[in-house]
Amino acid sequence: xxxxxxxxxxxFERVADRVLLVNDVGDFHFLPESSFDALIGxxxxxxxxxxxxxxxxxxxxxxxxxxxxxxxxxxxxxxKQFLYDFTSLHMFVxxxxxxxxxxxxHASSVCVExxxxxxxxxxxxxKCVELVFMSPAKSIKIEFQGGEPLLNFNVLKSVVEYSLELxxxxxKNLEFVVCTNLIALDEDKLEYIKSxxxxxxxxLDGPEYIHxxxxxxxSGEGSYKNVTANLALAQSSLGHDNISALMTVTDLSIDHLxxxxxxxxxxxxxxxxxxxxNPLGYASAEWNRLGYSVDDFVDAYAxxxxxxxxxxxxxxxxxxxxxxLLLSRILTPFSTGFVDLQSPAGVGIGGxxxxxxxxxxxxxxxxxxxxxxxxxxxxxxxxHSHSWREIFGSERLREIISSSCIEALxxxxxxxxxxxxxADPVRNYAVYGDMVGKRPENDFCRKHKAIFRVIFxxxxxxxxxxxxxxxxxxxxxxxxENSANATQM
Amino acid sequence: xxxxxxxxxxFSYSLIGKIISGAVSPHATEPxxxxxxxxxPQSRSQRTGLLLNSSSPVFENCDSPVFKLLGENYVVxxxxxxxxxxxxxxxxxxxxxxxxxxxLVTNRCNSHCITCPQPPQPDQEDLADFSSKIISLxxxxxxxxxxxxxxxxxxxxxxxxxxxxxxxFLPNTSIQLLTNARLLKDFVKAKELAELAEGNLxxxxxxxxxxxxxxxxxxxxxxxxxxxxxxxxNLARVGICVELRTVIMQSNYSRLEKWAEFVYRTxxxxxxxxxxxxxxxxxxxxxxxxxxxxxxxxxKQLEKSVKSLHRRxxxxxxYNHQICTLPKSLWPFARKSISEWxxxxxxxxxxxxxxxxxxxxxxxxxAHRSQSISAFS
Ligand code: SF4
Ligand code: SF4
Ligand code: SF4
Numbered sequence: 074x075x076x077x078x079x080x081x082x083x084x085f086e087r088v089a090d091r092v093l094l095v096n097d098v099g100d101f102h103f104l105p106e107s108s109f110d111a112l113i114g115x116x117x118x119x120x121x122x123x124x125x126x127x128x129x130x131x132x133x134x135x136x137x138x139x140x141x142x143x144x145x146x147x148x149x150x151x152x153k154q155f156l157y158d159f160t161s162l163h164m165f166v167x168x169x170x171x172x173x174x175x176x177x178x179h180a181s182s183v184c185v186e187x188x189x190x191x192x193x194x195x196x197x198x199x200k201c202v203e204l205v206f207m208s209p210a211k212s213i214k215i216e217f218q219g220g221e222p223l224l225n226f227n228v229l230k231s232v233v234e235y236s237l238e239l240x241x242x243x244x245k246n247l248e249f250v251v252c253t254n255l256i257a258l259d260e261d262k263l264e265y266i267k268s269x270x271x272x273x274x275x276x277l278d279g280p281e282y283i284h285x286x287x288x289x290x291x292s293g294e295g296s297y298k299n300v301t302a303n304l305a306l307a308q309s310s311l312g313h314d315n316i317s318a319l320m321t322v323t324d325l326s327i328d329h330l331x332x333x334x335x336x337x338x339x340x341x342x343x344x345x346x347x348x349x350x351n352p353l354g355y356a357s358a359e360w361n362r363l364g365y366s367v368d369d370f371v372d373a374y375a376x377x378x379x380x381x382x383x384x385x386x387x388x389x390x391x392x393x394x395x396x397x398l399l400l401s402r403i404l405t406p407f408s409t410g411f412v413d414l415q416s417p418a419g420v421g422i423g424g425x426x427x428x429x430x431x432x433x434x435x436x437x438x439x440x441x442x443x444x445x446x447x448x449x450x451x452x453x454x455x456x457h458s459h460s461w462r463e464i465f466g467s468e469r470l471r472e473i474i475s476s477s478c479i480e481a482l483x484x485x486x487x488x489x490x491x492x493x494x495x496a497d498p499v500r501n502y503a504v505y506g507d508m509v510g511k512r513p514e515n516d517f518c519r520k521h522k523a524i525f526r527v528i529f530x531x532x533x534x535x536x537x538x539x540x541x542x543x544x545x546x547x548x549x550x551x552x553x554e555n556s557a558n559a560t561q562m
Numbered sequence: 563x564x565x566x567x568x569x570x571x572x573f574s575y576s577l578i579g580k581i582i583s584g585a586v587s588p589h590a591t592e593p594x595x596x597x598x599x600x601x602x603p604q605s606r607s608q609r610t611g612l613l614l615n616s617s618s619p620v621f622e623n624c625d626s627p628v629f630k631l632l633g634e635n636y637v638v639x640x641x642x643x644x645x646x647x648x649x650x651x652x653x654x655x656x657x658x659x660x661x662x663x664x665x666l667v668t669n670r671c672n673s674h675c676i677t678c679p680q681p682p683q684p685d686q687e688d689l690a691d692f693s694s695k696i697i698s699l700x701x702x703x704x705x706x707x708x709x710x711x712x713x714x715x716x717x718x719x720x721x722x723x724x725x726x727x728x729x730x731f732l733p734n735t736s737i738q739l740l741t742n743a744r745l746l747k748d749f750v751k752a753k754e755l756a757e758l759a760e761g762n763l764x765x766x767x768x769x770x771x772x773x774x775x776x777x778x779x780x781x782x783x784x785x786x787x788x789x790x791x792x793x794x795x796n797l798a799r800v801g802i803c804v805e806l807r808t809v810i811m812q813s814n815y816s817r818l819e820k821w822a823e824f825v826y827r828t829x830x831x832x833x834x835x836x837x838x839x840x841x842x843x844x845x846x847x848x849x850x851x852x853x854x855x856x857x858x859x860x861x862k863q864l865e866k867s868v869k870s871l872h873r874r875x876x877x878x879x880x881y882n883h884q885i886c887t888l889p890k891s892l893w894p895f896a897r898k899s900i901s902e903w904x905x906x907x908x909x910x911x912x913x914x915x916x917x918x919x920x921x922x923x924x925x926x927x928x929a930h931r932s933q934s935i936s937a938f939s
Contacts, residue, residue, distance in 0.1 A: 100827065119775075125817065129772040129824050137774060140788040144828070147795060405874075406827045537869070544873040552873060 075115045078124070078133045081141070085109070086489035088526060089533035098148040099403065099492040100130040103533055148406060152492075155410030155423060160465065161210035162412055162424030164218050164437065165201060165232060168192040168225040169429055172256050173296055176287040177321060177356035177363050192225045193429040200456035201427040202235045207461035212246040216274075218426070218437070223257040226265075233269050250274055254288070255303040256296055263310050270315075273307055275300070277318040277340065279333035283326045287363070304340060313341050321348050322373065324365050330377035334384070338391060345381070346394040347374055349520060351438075351500075357445075367516050371523040378527065385542040392546035399528055401547050402493040412436070414495035414521070416485075418477035421453060421470045431456035433464050435473060438499045451499055473498055476508035484512025490525040563653050566631060566638075570648035573627035577646045578655070578692075580699040581638055643699045655696050663700075664708030664740075665693035667724055668717035673742050674782035675768075677809050677846040677853055682712055690720030694727035702731065708738045715745040725758050737763040743793030744786055749800075752793070756800035764803035764833070767794060771814050772824035780813060791828075798831045805834040809841075811853040815860040822867035826874050835871050837864060838899075839882035843926040850930055857887035858934040865889050885920040887932045896921065910935040 083096040092109040095101045104112065104123070111117050112133075117124045119135070127133045134141045169191040171178070193201075205213060215236060217229055233249060240247050249271040266273065277300060278284040285295020307316055318337065320326075326333055330347065337345050349370045352360050381393050401409045412419030413436075420435035427433055432455050434440040439451030451473065454464035464470070477496040479485035485494065497517055501510030512518040531539055545552045629646050638644060641658035656663050666689045671682035697707070707728055714721045728737050737759060746752045746765075755763065767790065771777040774787035797804050806825055810818065818837070825835060839857060840846055846853055857864075864880070869891070871878040880892060881899035888896055898921045905922040907914075914920070914937035923931060 122817070125773050125776070126820060129820055137785070137788050140791065144791060148828070406830050540870075541873050544875075548873075548875045 076117060076119060078115065078117070078119070078128075078135045079138075081131050081134055081145070083132050084487060084489045084491060088489070089530045091533065093489055093529060094127075094130075094132055095489050095492050096131055096145075097492060098131070098145055098152055098406075100132070101403065101529075102126060102130050102132060151406055152408055154408035155415060155419075156417070158210050158212070158410065160208045160422055160425055161212050161410070162214050162216060162419075163201075163205045163208075164216045164424065164426040165198070165222075166193065166218050166220065166426060166428050166440070167198075167222040167228055167232075168220040170224050171219060171221040171254075172224065172290060173221070173254050174289055174291050174293075176289075176359060177323070177350055191220070191429065193228050193427075193431075195228055195231050197427075197429070197431040197456060198228050198232050199235055200431055202232055202239065204427075204433070204456055204461055204464070205236070206239045206243050206245070208465075210245070212248070214248045214250060217249070217251040217253075219252075221254055221257060222251055223253050223262060226262055230265065233271070237269075248272065254296065255300050255307065256290070258303045258307060263307060266307075267311055273311065273316040275304060275316065275318045276320065277301070277304070277337070277342070278320050278323065279326050279329065280336045283323070283329060283333065286325050287323055301340065308341055313343060316342075317344060317346075318342050319346050319348060321350050322365075322370060323350060324363050327365055327369055327373045330373050331380050334377060334380060334391075338384070338389065343390075344392045344394050344397075347377055348395075367519045367523065371520065371527070374524060375527045382531075382539065382542060385545075386538060390545060390551040395524070396528060397546040399493060399524065400543050403528065403532070404543070405547060411495070413497065416477065416479040416491075416495050417474045418496045418498055420451070420473055420477070420497075420499060421465065422474060427456060433459075435470070436499050438497075438503065442499065442503055450502065473508065482509060482512070484518065488512075488522075490522060493525065494521055563655065564657070565651060565653045567651040568629050568631040568646075570646065571628040571630065573646075574648050576648075577627060578695055578699065579644055579646065581640050581642045581644065641701050643696050656700050658701065661706070662708065663704070663706075664710045664738075665696055665724060666711060667693060667709055667714040667720045668712040670716050671711060671713040671742075672716060672744060672783070673713065673786055675845065676780050676782065676849050677811060677840060677844075679841045679844040679846060680710075680712070681844045685712075685717075688717070688720055690717060690723045693720075693724050697724065697727040698731050700732060702734060704732055704735045706738050707732060707735050708740060710740040713742055713744075714739060715741055715743075715751070718745070718751065722754070722758060725755070725763065729758065729760065729762065735762070739763055739765045741765055741767060741793075742781070742786070742790055743767045743797065744789035746793035746796050747789045749796050752796035752800045752802070756802050759802070761801070764805060765797055766805040766807055766836075767797075768807045768809065769794075769821075769825070770808050770811075772817055772821040776814055776817065780811070794829055794832075798829070803833045804829070804831070805836055806832045807836045807838055809838045810855070810857075810860055810864065811840055812855045813853070815855055815863055818860065818863040818867045819870060822870045826871060826876060832876070834877045834879065836879050836881050837867065838880075840930075841882060841924050841926065842930045843924065847926060847929075854930050856932045856934070857883055858932050861887065861889055865892055868892055868895050882921060882924070884923065884932065884935060885916045886914075886936055886938065887934055893919075898922075908935065911937055914938050 081096060083094045085092050085094045089103070091103045091105055093101060093103055108117070108123055112127065117127070128135065131141065131145055205215065215232065222229055229251070236247060249269065251266065251271055252274045255275050276288070278288060281295065281297040284297040284300070288296050290296055304316070320333060322330070334345060350356055350363060352364065356363055378393055378396060381391060384391050398409060398411055401407065410419065410423050412424035415423060420439070425433060425435060426437055426440055428440055432452050434443065435451045435453060443449045443452060453467050453470050477498040479491055479494060479496045482496060485491050485496070488494070498508035500517055502508050504515065505511060513522060541552050629652065638654065639658055642654055643656035645653045645655050668689055669683040669685050674682070700707070709721070709724055725737060728735060743765065769777060769790055770780040771787070777787040778784050794804060806829060808814065808821060814821070825832065840853060842850060842854070868878055868880065878895055880888065880896045883896055885893060885896060898919070906925055907917060907922050908931070911917060916938045
C-alpha cells in the first residue's frame, strides 16, 4: 500500500555500499539500497524506525509542513551564518620579495632587492587598514603574507599598530597571523610577535630530504635546518599552540606522508594540513616535474588519514585540519566559513587580499592571475583610489559572487556533497575562461568528491572510537579534556 | 512538600511564617528556638507567633498565635517558610537546607503527560499571590528557586508577578522555570519574560521524542511537539538559557540515541541536556504498565546517547538513576537529583559503599524499581 508521506528536498548517491541522503541543511542518512527503493516507492511504513529516522532528519514529512519549513529555515540560516559576518579575513602582501626560492611558489616571489617596487609602503598599508575596519564583521583576522613578510617588518609593525589604534574605536575581535618561512626570524622580531600576540603560520614539508628538495634559499641550499631551528625557538617563546605549519604535498612526499606526519609530531606541531599542490605560480610552469594526479593525491590523503587516525587512537591528539573542516560541515549544525571552500564563494565576501600597491583582489589566486598573465579581472579596486563601498559593493564583486553559488551550478546542483562543498570562481576562470567551470571532471571537484567519499566511508562504519576522534578534532581538544560536564565521583 | 500536624491556638485563619530563630525539632527545649514570625503583606504588620513542641514550656496569657506540634515526624529550621492552617496542620513551603525549592503559579496544564508526576488540577485561587508572599519571606542567599506547576505559562500574569517578586526580594537567585514552552511559541511572551528576568531565569523544557508523533503521544496533545520546538527557538532568540529534558520510558527509550543527535543538530544552543529516570507517582503510577522500563534494559541506549552528547561538547546529566543500574562509564554524569524529602533506599542497598554518591529512589519506587539493584561492597 502506498503511504502518505511526502519528500523534502534531498540529494543522494551510492556511498560505502549504501545510499547516502543529504538535505540542504546538511542532515545526512545512510539507507540500504532496498530501503531506498521502498522510500522512493512510498512503501516505508510509518511505524518503522526507518520512517521515523527519515522524518527526524527532515528527508520526509507527513504533517505540520509549515513548522517543518520554519525549522529548516532556521537551520539553513545557521549554516549560512558566514554570510552575515561578511569579510573577516584580510590578507596583506607586505612584500613580493622572498629569501627562499621554492620550486612551486604560488606567489612567484622574486629576489630582486628593489624594495621600492616590491614592498608595500606605510601610506598604502594605512589605507588598507582603514578599509579593513570598514568591514561589518565582528571578528577580523589580518594575515601577513608575501613573499616573505618578515622582510618588510617595519610595515608589518605599522599595520599592527594602526589596527590596534583603530580598534579602540571599532572593538572587533582582532587577530593577527603572519605566514612566514621563519628564516628571517630574530630575537627582536620574535619579541614583537609575542607581545602583540601574533599567530605564526609556517611551512614545513616534512623531514629534511623532502623539505629541502623544493624549499631552497636563493643560493640553492635547503632551508630545513634553519627553519626547524627557528621553529623550536618560536615554539619555546610563544608556546606550541600559537604556531602551526602548512605542508604542500609534492611529487616527492606523496609516497612518504607517513614520514611527514612523524616529522610534524616530532617537531611538536599539534596538527597537520595536507595540502594538494595547485598548478599556479611557478608550480604551473614546472607541473611536469612537480605535479601529480588528483587520484594520486587522494590515495595518499586516504592513507595518511588512516595513519593519523591510528595515531589518535593510540592517545595522541593530532588532527588533520582539512578533514576537521569538512567534518564540522558534515556533523555540526554550525556555519563554518572557509574562504577557499564555501557557497557563495568566500572571494571578497569572506576574505580579501591587499597587494603591495594597494590593489584589492578577491583572492590570492586572483592576484596571481594579474601578476602572471596580466589579467586583472578579479581586482575589485585600489585602497588609494576607491572607497569601501565602491570595492565591496561593486557590480563586479556581485557578479563574481552570484556566479559562485553551487546550489545553482551545473554538476553541483545535484551533487550529494553540495551542502558541504564550495566554489572557486577564480580557478574556474583561470582554467576554463569562465567562472562556472565544468564538473565533475575538473580537479577541484574530483579532489573534493573523493575526499568526501573517504570521510563518509569512515562515518558509515559507525565506529565509536572514530567518532570520538573526529569529534575531538571538531571541538578542538582531546575528549578527556572535554569533561567540564562530567564530574568525578 | 513536607507536612506536619499540630493544634492551633489563638488563631482561626491560615498563617504564612518564617522561622527566624533556632530549630524546631521534637525534642528541642530552649524556648527561644520556637519563635516564628509571620508576615502579612496586606496589613504591613509583622506579628510574631510561636511554634511549640510537646516538651516546650506552656505560655500562660499569651495572645499571639501558637501552634503546638504533635507527633515526631517534623524538623523545621531557621529560615524555613511554613504555612499553618488551623484545621489541616502545617506545611513547609520553603526548606532552607534543601536544594530543590519551588513555588507554584498554577496547577492547570495544557498537556496531559502520560508520566506527569503532579497531575493538573483546576485552581481554587490565584497561586501567584501566595507564591509571591512566600518569595518575600525567603532569605536572599538562595541560589535557585523553581517555578513549577501545572504549566506556569498558563497563568501568564501570575508568572510575571512571581518572577518580579523573585527579582525584587531575591535579586541574586536564579529562577528555574519548569515549562513545556508551548505558549512561548509567542515571541512577544518569550521576550517579556526575558526582559523581566534580566538574565536570571533558565527554562527546563521537556521534549520526549525526536519526531512529533512520539512526543505528542506522550504529552497527549497533537501539535504540542511543534509548539515546544517554536518555544525553544524563541527562548534561544531572547537569550534565556535552556535545559532540555527527557524522561526515559517504554515508548521512547529505543530512539534515545536518535533523540540525542536530533537535540544536538536542532537545538545546539541548549546549555544542558538532562536524561531522567521515571518517577512512579501521579499519572506515571497510574500508567505504570504502559511507561515502565527497567533502567537496566535501556543501559545501552542511555550510554550511547550520553556519550554522543558528551563528545559533541554538550553538558549532559543523568537524573533519577541509581548508580548500580548504570554502566560505570556513565557514573560521572549521574547527579543526585531526587529531592531530599523524596529519596529513600531499600534493603538491597544495605552496606552499599556508593550510597553517598547514589541518587537513591523516589519514595514512590516501592512497587517499581530496577531488578538489578545490588549493593557495592
Ligand atoms: S564541486 Fe564537485 S563535489 Fe563539490 S558540490 Fe560541486 S559537484 Fe559536488
Ligand atoms: S508533566 Fe508538566 S507539562 Fe506534562 S502534564 Fe504534567 S505539568 Fe503538564
Ligand atoms: S545499591 Fe542502592 S545505594 Fe547502592 S547504588 Fe544501588 S540504589 Fe544506590
